[in-house]
Each structure stands twice: as structure tokens, then as C-alpha cells.
Amino acid sequence: MIPFLLGSCSSDSEFLDREPSNILTQDQAFGSPDIVLSVLANLYNRYYDFGTVEDWSSLAQFNVAFWSEAGRYGYFQNGGYGYGDWGTWDYGYIREMNLFLERLELSEALDPADKARFAAEGRFLRASYYFTMVKRMGGVPLILESETYDFSGDATYLQHPRETESALYDFVISEADAILADLPSDVNTKSRASKGAVLAMKARAALYAGSIARYGASTPQVSLPGGEVGIPASRAEGYYTTALSAAQSIINGEVGNYSLYEKKPELSENFASIFYDKSNNPEAIFVEDYKLQSGKVHGFTIANQPRFGAEEEEGGRINPALSLVQSFETLDGEYAPLPIEDGSGNPIYYDTPEGVFANRDARLMGTVIVPGSSFKGREVDIFAGIQLADGTVISGDSRGQQKDVMGTDMKVVGFDGPIDGLEFTAQTGFYIRKYQDPKAGSGQRGTQSDVWFIRYRYAEVLLNAAEAAYELGQPAVAAGYLNQVRGRAGITTDLAAADITFDRIVHERFVELAFEGLHFFDLKRWRIAHEVLDGTPMDAATITDNIGDATKRLTQPFGLWPYKYYNPGGANDGTYIYKIVKPNRVTGADRFQFGNYYSEIGAGILNNNPLIVRNPNQ
Amino acid sequence: MKISNYICLFAVALLFASCEIDNYEEPESFFTGQIVYNGEPIEVGAREVRFQLFQPGFGNLGPLDMHLDLDGSFSGRFFDGDYKLKFINGQGPFKAYEVNEQQGDTIFISLRGNTEMDIEVLPYYMLSNESFSTGATAVDASANFEQIITDADARNIDFARLYLNDTEQVSNNGDYHMVWTDMTVGTGTLSGSTGIPDDYNKPYIFARIGVKIAGVEDMLFSPVQKLDL
Numbered sequence: 001m002i003p004f005l006l007g008s009c010s011s012d013s014e015f016l017d018r019e020p021s022n023i024l025t026q027d028q029a030f031g032s033p034d035i036v037l038s039v040l041a042n043l044y045n046r047y048y049d050f051g052t053v054e055d056w057s058s059l060a061q062f063n064v065a066f067w068s069e070a071g072r073y074g075y076f077q078n079g080g081y082g083y084g085d086w087g088t089w090d091y092g093y094i095r096e097m098n099l100f101l102e103r104l105e106l107s108e109a110l111d112p113a114d115k116a117r118f119a120a121e122g123r124f125l126r127a128s129y130y131f132t133m134v135k136r137m138g139g140v141p142l143i144l145e146s147e148t149y150d151f152s153g154d155a156t157y158l159q160h161p162r163e164t165e166s167a168l169y170d171f172v173i174s175e176a177d178a179i180l181a182d183l184p185s186d187v188n189t190k191s192r193a194s195k196g197a198v199l200a201m202k203a204r205a206a207l208y209a210g211s212i213a214r215y216g217a218s219t220p221q222v223s224l225p226g227g228e229v230g231i232p233a234s235r236a237e238g239y240y241t242t243a244l245s246a247a248q249s250i251i252n253g254e255v256g257n258y259s260l261y262e263k264k265p266e267l268s269e270n271f272a273s274i275f276y277d278k279s280n281n282p283e284a285i286f287v288e289d290y291k292l293q294s295g296k297v298h299g300f301t302i303a304n305q306p307r308f309g310a311e312e313e314e315g316g317r318i319n320p321a322l323s324l325v326q327s328f329e330t331l332d333g334e335y336a337p338l339p340i341e342d343g344s345g346n347p348i349y350y351d352t353p354e355g356v357f358a359n360r361d362a363r364l365m366g367t368v369i370v371p372g373s374s375f376k377g378r379e380v381d382i383f384a385g386i387q388l389a390d391g392t393v394i395s396g397d398s399r400g401q402q403k404d405v406m407g408t409d410m411k412v413v414g415f416d417g418p419i420d421g422l423e424f425t426a427q428t429g430f431y432i433r434k435y436q437d438p439k440a441g442s443g444q445r446g447t448q449s450d451v452w453f454i455r456y457r458y459a460e461v462l463l464n465a466a467e468a469a470y471e472l473g474q475p476a477v478a479a480g481y482l483n484q485v486r487g488r489a490g491i492t493t494d495l496a497a498a499d500i501t502f503d504r505i506v507h508e509r510f511v512e513l514a515f516e517g518l519h520f521f522d523l524k525r526w527r528i529a530h531e532v533l534d535g536t537p538m539d540a541a542t543i544t545d546n547i548g549d550a551t552k553r554l555t556q557p558f559g560l561w562p563y564k565y566y567n568p569g570g571a572n573d574g575t576y577i578y579k580i581v582k583p584n585r586v587t588g589a590d591r592f593q594f595g596n597y598y599s600e601i602g603a604g605i606l607n608n609n610p611l612i613v614r615n616p617n618q
Numbered sequence: 619m620k621i622s623n624y625i626c627l628f629a630v631a632l633l634f635a636s637c638e639i640d641n642y643e644e645p646e647s648f649f650t651g652q653i654v655y656n657g658e659p660i661e662v663g664a665r666e667v668r669f670q671l672f673q674p675g676f677g678n679l680g681p682l683d684m685h686l687d688l689d690g691s692f693s694g695r696f697f698d699g700d701y702k703l704k705f706i707n708g709q710g711p712f713k714a715y716e717v718n719e720q721q722g723d724t725i726f727i728s729l730r731g732n733t734e735m736d737i738e739v740l741p742y743y744m745l746s747n748e749s750f751s752t753g754a755t756a757v758d759a760s761a762n763f764e765q766i767i768t769d770a771d772a773r774n775i776d777f778a779r780l781y782l783n784d785t786e787q788v789s790n791n792g793d794y795h796m797v798w799t800d801m802t803v804g805t806g807t808l809s810g811s812t813g814i815p816d817d818y819n820k821p822y823i824f825a826r827i828g829v830k831i832a833g834v835e836d837m838l839f840s841p842v843q844k845l846d847l
Contacts, residue, residue, distance in 0.1 A: 079791045221708045221833065530835075535791055591791055594708060594835050603680030610679055617708045617835070 030107035033114045043125050046093055048132045051517025053300040053435050053453045059515045066319040066557040066583050070423040073585040080591040083618045086136050087599035097126040098146040120182035124193040127175040131205050134168035135521055138229035138598040161611040164227035169209035176202035187256040190287045195255035197286035200456035203246035203464045210239030211525040219527045222597045222616055229598050240468045247465035258458045260488050267490040271366025275435050276451045283458045290450040297448035301437040307424045308415035309378045311443030319428040320368045321557035327511050328364035333493040337544035340578040349575035353562050356578055362490040367514055369431035371562045376438055381414035382426050384561035418561055420584045427583045428559030434515050459485050467505045475500040506550035524597055535591025540580040555589040558582050645695045651735040653690040660690045660741050661839040664789035667710040672702045700728050711838035712741040742767050742831045748840040750825050757825050760809040776830040778803050780812045788826035788842050822846050
């Protein structure tokens with residue numbers, strides 16, 4: 001046996017010496033455009049989104065919605081956020097993008113035009129990730145080539161200090177300028193980088209940098225002496241100018257015919273369609289795309305479909321908060337609380353559950369499923385209970401429960417709730433509509449949804465241009481851009497130059513871009529997060545005050561519950577009344593601390609690299 | 619000897635063998651004290667204010683966090699050694715004294731056995747003469763305040779609040795209070811009254827005055843007062 005063991009390996013050693021069949025060599029990978037595209041697809045796939053349809057909760061943070069899922073109530077029961085929250089430090093991703101660019105450069109087999117486009121896409125992704133990092137961490141080390149450890153035992157040459165915050169923004173802007181010429185000017189290139197995407201990124205980055213420069217002065221605590229956090233106020237003007245001109249390049253059609261999506265006559269449906277209509281959509285500029293039966297699908301509709309008639313035994317997770325719902329203006333362009341009481345405090349009776357939402361900005365119904373509206377042809381069944389004429393409220397604790405009311409057996413709570421603490425019911429009285437896929441099967445786990453996630457869209461470009469113009473002292477220009485967005489939402493009264501204020505800019509972004517993952521960075525760059533999220537509980541009496549105020553408190557999500565009024569033979573029988581409620585699972589009030597403005601850099605990173613300075617207030 | 623005996627012996631040997639080599643001694647020295655101004659403790663919010671200890675020389679640069687208790691006290695157990703104590707800029711309703719120009723506000727401490735040390739800092743304000751009284755439905759409170767930092771760094775009071783809670787942890791953040799109301803800020807005096815919740819049924823309640831200083835995140839507090847109802 002022993003000779004057998006010893007003998008077997010020597011003669012056929014070449015048997016083991018084989019070309020691997022599952023690994024491509026560098027020459028192979030960079031030898032054909034198809035394979036380069038596959039490599040690039042991997043890098044695209046790792047793009048960092050703050051909010052994404054793949055994780056429903058990421059889109060509905062900061063009390064713009066309540067989360068109707070039993071395991072998530074804790075989010076509304078704590079007092080704030082950890083310093084490390086939202087941090088990102090993926091230098092592995094950066095290294096692979098650097099390697100991609102270096103290896104692509106060495107390739108000789110590719111057509112020069114293809115090669116230039118691939119390189120531009122790689123640089124776009126790298127700039128996008130540095131933009132993501134600077135938004136969350138402040139200035140970070142800027143590594144633009146792959147580095148290799150020499151195993152000498154001394155790694156200090158791999159340690160790099162943080163750049164200033166403005167240097168990172170300058171990098172994003174200059175990369176955008178450098179790669180613009182190599183990318184296609186094509187409205188239908190949406191899931192890969194295009195000229196439109198690059199300019200949209202540039203406009204957004206410059207706008208963010210400009211507002212940090214201007215509004216950072218109000219929070220001197222949120223800065224570092226080395227400039228790793230904080231941008232000098234003197235640079236605001238320049239950044240805003242850059243943002244405005246980049247946005248105007250898109251608006252003026254220099255990079256393709258982008259425009260607002262206005263295909264459908266019904267304005268709310270039109271607004272909702274922006275997010276699911278993928279054919280010839282002129283508004284989407286850069287998206288994360290999905291495809292049914294390809295494996296790249298997501299379950300946003302499963303998680304959020306109205307619970308009544310859902311295609312699975314779940315749904316209804318994102319429940320938009322009253323603070324968001326009431327922020328949508330009337331069609332005359334007025335801020336107004338939802339009319340639930342008359343001047344003397346008596347309830348107003350509505351014949352239909354959606355009556356209270358009549359004559360509102362069309363984006364309300366396009367963003368939120370309100371009581372009485374429909375999804376996939378089925379009307380949602382949202383009412384919290386039966387109110388009798390003597391003020392008694394009869395409600396139930398299971399969906400669609402029947403009870404005896406004054407001798408008649410009737411349903412006392414809707415199949416969609418709201419029922420406090422019962423997951424998947426509309427605990428604020430609302431469901432989300434944005435991103436919900438109206439196709440049959442989108443709510444089934446076996447099919448899922450291929451609705452895309454829009455990262456840059458034309459309306460945001462308009463709002464970015466408006467904000468930059470306002471900050472540059474051109475309110476008439478700003479009003480023009482805002483009016484385009486508002487007109488699309490059915491608001492009949494145009495804004496004049498004199499109407500443009502900081503609060504107006506903040507408000508328009510809040511309602512237009514709700515649930516798109518941008519609200520958080522708006523709060524941060526204007527340095528108003530610690531005022532909006534000040535840790536003070538809210539109450540029903542004051543929640544309707546100061547609508548449209550940029551620093552209006554939003555520490556807790558509230559709800560608005562419809563009740564059926566039962567008064568057989570009497571006045572107002574069968575009508576609906578509304579009450580402002582705080583879902584009883586909401587017990588904490590969120591507080592955003594100065595140390596939350598820039599995420600904490602982990603102790604492991606600080607230990608490995610003594611050149612890294614810590615973020616302020618941590 | 620049977621083979622099974624060897625196996626048993628080996629197992630027993632294993633039990634004894636594994637514990638010795640790779641374990642550290644546990645930290646043995648308590649480091650305790652209080653944050654004070656002229657010997658008076660400075661009261662802060664719950665789990666809000668912390669400082670950091672750095673121990674150079676071990677390759678790890680990360681700090682050890684020390685949180686202050688409500689009454690400004692702290693307690694932690696450490697290895698003997700030399701540490702650098704540093705307040706985080708902007709943390710707490712006070713400023714750290716500068717030790718000297720080169721050292722800044724970093725305090726060098728040497729821990730050899732249990733160490734007790736009060737740390738003097740410079741608060742923006744100090745509260746004094748707090749008095750609390752209970753009525754049938756409300757708690758009334760008043761206090762005096764004195765501005766300590768009056769130079770270029772002087773800051774105004776944003777607001778003062780009277781917090782009530784059913785445990786002795788009373789603070790502005792999280793769920794460390796049941797109710798609060800704004801107090802009237804006069805010249806050097808605070809006064810106010812906070813209603814007790816209708817459904818409150820314990821025979822005692824805890825009250826505390828908190829002062830928010832403009833531009834300072836962490837509030838300054840009075841000592842927690844237990845009141846019998």
C-alpha cells in the first residue's frame with residue numbers, strides 16, 4: 001500500500017496543470033467589448049444608493065413615513081441615530097474601479113471609441129462613489145490608482161490622509177468635465193452613463209457643495225480645522241454657478257431631449273407613471289434597471305402593496321406620515337392643513353373617503369395611496385372605525401372585523417386597517433404609491449417587480465437649477481423652473497419671482513422628491529437636520545401649523561384616520577370624518593445630533609491609519 | 619491500560635491545557651470621578667456626554683469612551699498605564715480648560731491602582747437654589763442661574779424646560795421623560811410648572827430642570843429631585 005501511495009503522483013503531474021475554465025485572464029477579459037461590458041456591469045451593480053427599491057425602508061426614513069412591520073417599530077421608539085449610521089468606506093470597490101481603468105488602458109484589442117466610452121463609464125462610477133462618500137463621511141482619501149502592498153512589514157506608504165470636503169466635490173466636478181465628451185448623448189441610454197447622467201451628477205454635486213459652503217456657517221460646530229468637513233463660505237457662489245450651468249445644459253437640450261414626463265392626461269397617474277413607465281420615458285436620466293425573469297428583480301411592491309387583495313399575505317409597510325401628506329399644496333398653490341374641522345372645531349363630513357384630499361397637488365395621489373383611491377383596480381379599504389352620533393367609536397382589532405352596532409351587524413374596521421400595532425395595515429391611514437408596480441404578479445414572490453429605480457431625473461435637474469438660481473440672486477429664473485414642475489402637478493397659480501424663498505425651495509424638493517433618497521442629504525447640506533429632528537415630541541394640536549416651513553419639526557410620524565359616521569335616519573349618515581392620531585407604536589422622538597452630520601469613521605480604520613482625523617462631535 | 623482510558627486522559631488533559639496561554643489579566647484599576655466646576659458637580663443628560671481616553675503605545679489609536687452619569691460622575695475599569703484624557707469638542711454644556719498651549723485641553727493621567735479624580739471644567743452656566751414643590755396636578759419649580767463664561771464665547775439660553783419622569787433617570791432625550799413644559803427665563807431666574815399626567819398613579823415623581831444653551835447640543839441640568847405626591 002505504501003509504494004502505491006508514493007507512486008501515484010509523479011507520472012501524470014501535468015494532469016493537474018490545466019487552464020482554469022472559470023477564470024478569464026486579463027488579456028481575455030479586456031480583449032473583447034462584450035467581456036469588458038460584463039466587467040463593467042459588475043461595477044455598475046455595486047453602485048451605492050442611499051435609498052433603493054431593493055430595501056423599502058431605506059426610502060422612507062426620517063419620519064416621512066411609519067413602517068408597518070412588527071420587527072421595525074423600534075425605529076420609532078428610540079431617540080435618534082448612531083454616529084456610525086450611514087457610513088461607507090468601501091475602498092475595495094474603489095480599488096477594483098482603479099484596476100479596471102488601468103487594465104483597460106493597457107488593452108490593445110479594443111476599438112478606441114469603445115475603449116474611451118468604457119473608461120469614461122469607469123470614471124463616472126468612481127466619481128459617483130466618491131460623491132457618495134463625501135456626502136456621508138466628508139473628505140476622504142482620494143485614491144486614483146491601485147496600490148499594492150510590498151510585504152516589507154511597513155505599510156505606512158499606503159496610508160493617505162483625508163482630503164478636504166471641497167477637494168472631493170472638486171474631483172467629482174472635474175471628472176464630470178473630463179469624461180463628458182466620451183459618453184453618448186442619448187436619452188434612451190438610461191442604465192449606463194450618458195452625457196445627461198454626468199451633467200446631472202455634476203449639477204447635484206456642485207449644488208450640494210454650494211449649500212454646504214453657504215449654510216455650513218450656521219453650524220460652526222460641524223467643521224474641522226483642516227477642512228475635511230466644511231467648505232469656506234466664499235466658495236458658495238462658484239459652486240452654485242457651476243450647478244446652474246450644468247443643469248441648464250440638460251434643460252436646454254444640449255445632451256439629448258430630456259423633458260418632464262407628461263404622457264397621461266390624469267395628472268396623478270401621470271406622476272406615478274414616471275416611476276414605472278419604462279418605454280420612451282423622457283424624464284429618467286440615469287436609473288438602476290431591473291428585468292423580469294432575469295434574476296434582477298426586486299420586491300418593493302410585495303413589501304408595500306395594499307394589504308387588502310394583496311398577491312401575498314403581506315404588504316403595506318410604508319405608511320406615509322401626515323406631515324408629508326398635508327405638505328402637498330392645494331391646486332391654487334396654497335399651504336393648507338387638510339380640512340377635517342370647521343372653524344368651531346366640529347368635524348367636516350365627507351361623502352367619500354377621499355373627499356378630504358380633493359383639490360390637492362396631483363403629486364399627492366401620485367405619491368400616496370389615500371383612503372378611497374385604488375391600486376390595480378381595487379379600492380383600498382381604509383377606515384378606522386364607526387363613529388356614532390353620541391361620539392362613541394366602535395372599532396376592531398382584526399382586519400375587516402364585523403361587530404354589532406346598534407343592532408346591525410356591520411364591518412367596523414377596514415380590511416386595510418388602520419389598526420394600531422397590526423403590521424401591514426395602513427397604520428397612518430396611508431400607503432405609498434411611488435414605485436408600486438401596477439403589473440399583475442408584481443406582488444408575488446415568484447414574479448416580483450422590474451420597476452426601475454431612478455437615480456437622476458429631469459424634475460430634480462429643474463429643482464437643482466431653481467435652487468442654484470435662487471442662491472445666485474436670480475429668483476425669476478428659479479420661479480420659471482419651479483413653475484414647470486408645479487404645473488405638471490396641476491398647480492394653477494404660478495409663482496412669481498417675489499415668492500421664491502429658501503422655504504419654498506425646501507418645500508418643493510420635499511414633496512416632489514419624497515421617497516427618492518434625497519431628503520436626507522437635503523437636510524444635511526442645509527444644516528437643518530438638527531432643527532427638523534430636534535428630539536422634541538410632536539402633538540396633534542400643532543402638527544398642522546407652519547406647513548411649508550423649512551425647519552418644521554418632523555420627529556415622529558403621525559396619521560390621519562377616517563371614521564365612518566353612523567347615524568341611521570339622522571344627519572350625515574354614511575359620511576366620513578377624520579382624526580389626527582399618533583400610531584401608538586411611536587413612542588420615541590428622533591434627535592439628529594451634530595455628530596450625525598458626518599458618519600463616524602470606524603475605530604479599525606483609525607487604528608490602521610493614524611493620518612485619518614475623526615469627524616466632528618464624535 | 620485500555621484505549622478508552624487514554625482517550626479519557628487525553629480529554630482531561632485538553633481541558634486543562636487550553637486555558638493558560640492566550641488570556642489577558644482582566645483590567646484591575648477603577649478610574650472614577652466627577653466633572654466639576656469649583657468643586658460643584660455639573661449635571662448632564664442621560665447617556666449624552668462622554669469623554670475619551672487614549673492609551674498611546676499599543677498600536678491601537680482608537681479611544682476608550684467614558685460616558686458621564688446624570689450627576690456628572692464617571693466610572694470605568696482600566697489597565698494600569700498612562701492615558702490621555704480628551705473632551706470631545708462641542709460635547710457637554712461646558713468647555714475644557716486649556717492645560718497649556720502645547721498640550722491644549724488634553725489631560726495626562728496615570729492610572730496605578732484605583733484612582734479617583736475630579737475634573738474641573740468651565741461651564742457656560744451654573745444652576746443654583748433649585749426648588750421644587752408639588753401641587754395637586756402640577757410640579758412647580760424655580761432656580762437661579764449664573765452665566766460663567768462671559769467673554770467672547772458667551773452664549774445665550776435657548777430655552778429652559780422642566781422635565782418629569784417616573785424614574786430617577788430624567789433627561790431631555792430618548793424616553794427619559796414623560797412630560798415637559800417650557801420655563802420662563804428671567805434675569806438670572808427660571809420658573810415654571812409642569813402638569814402631572816392624568817393617569818399617573820405612583821406615590822412619587824422625579825423632576826429636573828434642563829437648560830439649553832444656544833449652539834450647544836447637550837443641555838445643562840439641575841440635580842434630579844424626588845417628590846412625594
